[in-house]
Amino acid sequence: MSYSILDYATMLGDPGRMENYSAVLKRAVTPDSVVLDLGTGAGYFAVLAGLLGARRVYAIEPNPAIEVGRELARENGVSHRIQWHQAQSTDVVLPELVDIVVADLRGVLPQCVGNLPAIMDARTRLLKPGGLLLPQKDRLFFTIASDPQAFKDCVEPWQQLAADQLKLDCYSKALCHGFMSRESKSENLLTSPKLWAEIDYRTATTMDHQNSVEFKIERAGTGHGFYLWFECQVDDDHVYSFGPDTPVVVYGSAFFPFQHPLKLSPGDSVTLDLSVRLDSDEYQWTWVTKAIQGATASPSTLKQSTFLNRTDLTPKVLRKKQPASITQLSKRGRITHRILTLMLKGKSNGSIAEALAIEFPAANKSHEHWLAVVGEIALDFGD
Numbered sequence: 493m494s495y496s497i498l499d500y501a502t503m504l505g506d507p508g509r510m511e512n513y514s515a516v517l518k519r520a521v522t523p524d525s526v527v528l529d530l531g532t533g534a535g536y537f538a539v540l541a542g543l544l545g546a547r548r549v550y551a552i553e554p555n556p557a558i559e560v561g562r563e564l565a566r567e568n569g570v571s572h573r574i575q576w577h578q579a580q581s582t583d584v585v586l587p588e589l590v591d592i593v594v595a596d597l598r599g600v601l602p603q604c605v606g607n608l609p610a611i612m613d614a615r616t617r618l619l620k621p622g623g624l625l626l627p628q629k630d631r632l633f634f635t636i637a638s639d640p641q642a643f644k645d646c647v648e649p650w651q652q653l654a655a656d657q658l659k660l661d662c663y664s665k666a667l668c669h670g671f672m673s674r675e676s677k678s679e680n681l682l683t684s685p686k687l688w689a690e691i692d693y694r695t696a697t698t699m700d701h702q703n704s705v706e707f708k709i710e711r712a713g714t715g716h717g718f719y720l721w722f723e724c725q726v727d728d729d730h731v732y733s734f735g736p737d738t739p740v741v742v743y744g745s746a747f748f749p750f751q752h753p754l755k756l757s758p759g760d761s762v763t764l765d766l767s768v769r770l771d772s773d774e775y776q777w778t779w780v781t782k783a784i785q786g787a788t789a790s791p792s793t794l795k796q797s798t799f800l801n802r803t804d805l806t807p808k809v810l811r812k813k814q815p816a817s818i819t820q821l822s823k824r825g826r827i828t829h830r831i832l833t834l835m836l837k838g839k840s841n842g843s844i845a846e847a848l849a850i851e852f853p854a855a856n857k858s859h860e861h862w863l864a865v866v867g868e869i870a871l872d873f874g875d
């Protein structure tokens with residue numbers, strides 16, 4: 493996910509996150525401290541650590557917004573304490589081990605590709621033995637919810653006119669395998685929340701998880717799905733949560749819809765078997781819901797997975813990823829290959845653009861077009 497400066501500024505409006513990370517840094521940073529702000533974004537926690545008197549702060553972030561961090565450091569008079577690295581943390585070598593790592597790398601849920609590998613790398617390669625890793629833990633909770641609006645927004649997000657004009661069942665069939673960020677309200681809960689998973693960043697080696705939990709319905713209503721959210725333990729004394737009734741600033745709870753709404757009465761049982769697994773390029777969520785509605789009813793079982801909501805996993809795509817598959821380069825592939833070859837020979841962007849205009853005349857593109865193409869490749873693959 494690529495954040496804008498507005499995203500970074502908005503994150504500063506999240507009271508739970510701001511108050512807890514700030515309080516822990518205030519307590520932990522001393523004049524001897526060396527701090528790493530991993531995923532510094534626009535630099536806020538790096539600059540705060542500098543202001544709190546840290547001897548040295550390393551701030552790492554691939555997003556160009558890191559430049560705003562440099563400016564923030566100048567504005568607050570702590571530039572001399574902070575070393576900035578525009579890079580992925582796993583590519584950065586620091587001249588010393590650090591005492592504190594701040595790594596708030598999550599989205600609406602902690603399972604974001606690259607998050608745990610970055611934390612594992614920092615804790616084994618960059619943090620002093622016994623150093624402080626922030627946050628320490630996430631706990632994920634879930635509960636059955638009656639939320640018709642969240643259900644509609646997930647599976648029928650269109651205007652009535654669209655549904656009046658065409659049948660749209662095939663859209664809903666795919667959409668029910670996805671989830672979205674929502675503000676959860678305690679008045680919508682049909683069951684008390686239960687713990688689904690715990691991730692201790694000081695020891696975790698995987699974010700894959702599976703857990704099956706039975707819920708007893710506590711009040712009558714229509715179950716539209718379940719909310720899942722995390723509670724963050726920054727350190728032993730500082731905890732905040734994105735659970736029910738927390739005003740949403742950036743993230744709320746994740747709402748997972750059921751395939752279809754379930755009429756539920758007190759005493760009914762709903763068992764949620766929820767799992768998450770990292771595929772090659774994405775976390776896939778699977779939820780199997782087994783509901784027993786009434787004492788004598790046979791259970792209804794709903795099987796859903798984000799895997800079924802992906803339009804990019806066509807048979808053609810899967811075939812291309814097979815170990816035995818041999819790839820013929822497309823025109824774009826040949827252009828990229830040519831650009832990289834000329835870059836390896838030390839050619840300037842301008843001379844590569846000129847060469848492309850000659851070598852790919854059928855494209856009939858201007859010099860400015862080729863220059864923009866070369867510039868994109870330079871940003872993607874350049875050092």
Ligand SMILES: C[S@@+](CC[C@H](N)C(=O)[O-])C[C@H]1O[C@@H](n2cnc3c(N)ncnc32)[C@H](O)[C@@H]1O
Pocket residue numbers: 495500503504530531532533534535536537552553554555579580581582596597598599606607610
């Ligand atoms: C949720 S934002 C937090 C930004 C900032 N720390 C703050 O509190 O305002 C997470 C940031 O981590 C960055 N990030 C994720 N993985 C990273 C990695 N391996 N190395 C450096 N930055 C990373 C993302 O680009 C993003 O800017």
